Amino acid sequence: MSDHSARTAAAVDAAVGAARGLGLTVTDAAVLHDLFSVVVHLAPTPVVARMPVVFPRSTTPEILAGRQQAELDVAGWLAARGTPVIPPSPLVAREPVRRNGFSMTFWQFTEEDRRSEPDxxxxxxxxxxxxxxxxxxxxxxxxxxxxxxxxxxxxxxxxxxxxxxxxxxxxxxxxxxxxxxxxxxxxxxxxxxxxxxxxxxxxxxxxxxxxxxxxxxxxxxxxxxxxxxxxxxxxxxxxxxxxxxxxxxxxxxxxxxxxxxxxxxxxxxxxxxxxxxxxxxxxxxxxxxxxxxxxxxxxxxxx
CATH class of the missing domain: 3.90.1200.10 (Aminoglycoside phosphotransferase (APH), C-terminal lobe)
Structure with a gap:
């Protein structure tokens, strides 16, 4: 297994473990995106975990958690006012969760229109x-x-x-x-x-x-x-x-x-x-x- 594959597998394991620890049912986790972050649909629950995995050396756990909290706060505030955003998941607390060295946030699962080309x-x-x-x-x-x-x-x-x-x-x-x-x-x-x-x-x-x-x-x-x-x-x-x-x-x-x-x-x-x-x-x-x-x-x- 490559280093990249091993990192992705470890991130998925951390997301599943954290989600189950929060009381979510996860039986079929699926990776939706894997670049700077690993993004995992925690199926069948309508929740997506996002874990940054590529960042500069200067990004400490405290810096990362602060950014993640700001992201949750801003996205949640926008969603509450009707701005079209992917909102934080309402099924867990709106805060980053750390597990096995990964810091993750949880978002509402949204179906993607895969026929659409970016404009x-x-x-x-x-x-x-x-x-x-x-x-x-x-x-x-x-x-x-x-x-x-x-x-x-x-x-x-x-x-x-x-x-x-x-x-x-x-x-x-x-x-x-x-x-x-x-x-x-x-x-x-x-x-x-x-x-x-x-x-x-x-x-x-x-x-x-x-x-x-x-x-x-x-x-x-x-x-x-x-x-x-x-x-x-x-x-x-x-x-x-x-x-x-x-x-x-x-x-x-x-x-x-x-x-x-x-x-x-x-x-x-x-x-x-x-x-x-x-x-x-x-x-x-x-x-x-x-x-x-x-x-x-x-x-x-x-x-």
Missing amino acids: YAANSERVADLHAALHGYPGPLPFLTSDEPQHVPEALDQLAERGDLLTGDDLERARREWRALDPLVHSRAAFERAFPGVEVQPVHGDSPPANIFAGTDGPLFADFELVTTGPVEWDLATLGPEMRSAYERGARRSGLRPLDDDVMAFADAVGTLRAIATLALTPQLPVLADYLLPVLEQWRAAG
Whole structure:
């Protein structure tokens, strides 16, 4: 059995054990998704467990549990107000559960429309509706915590040790660019000085156009595990002009402000460096290289 298969099997065992410990009947667990997280339908119960399994070294159990609780809180709040989201399961307490080294959350099982092809332009337009709904969220969300304070520099240090993905020139440039961006990512006051008049608010944090679930009853926003406070541009980072135009159609309909070009350039720059830094996770998930190496090549070409 491969390391990946063994990790998935262990995650399924942990989910089943935790669910049974919570009083759920589980006889036929099925893996629905297995990439950064292992997602398991705990059949016949209409409950899905989601367990992050690939994340940076700097993600401590406390950081992970905090994110998971924020995700449950935000998704539950949105669902209660009629926003189309995958809601937390009502059959268990709305809190992360830790078992056998895995931290998991439990969600309502939703049938997927497997005939549907993703329409990222339509999804980008829908994100404006999500931002309008999130605007009133009353809970505490720190500023831009979807980027852990040390993730990018630590990941670049790890990539320096490998030598097979980034050249010395790549590393020097990435570190230089990150030093310029870092203060604006980790200080709301610094961000607001740099971009006066640009409002920040709760945002999804993890490319919501790519995290809309095709349910049989319609599209549902999902995967709020990186929910944070920031500019709305954060959610459109690196998606390009077509997706930004689609978002702005939705923003006009929802009465939201247009995207700010300078903030968009900031979000794109941060998003690109975060993607490059994520190459450090390829030992945990080798397929990541297929998605991320084109980003690295585009960044090199633009330099």
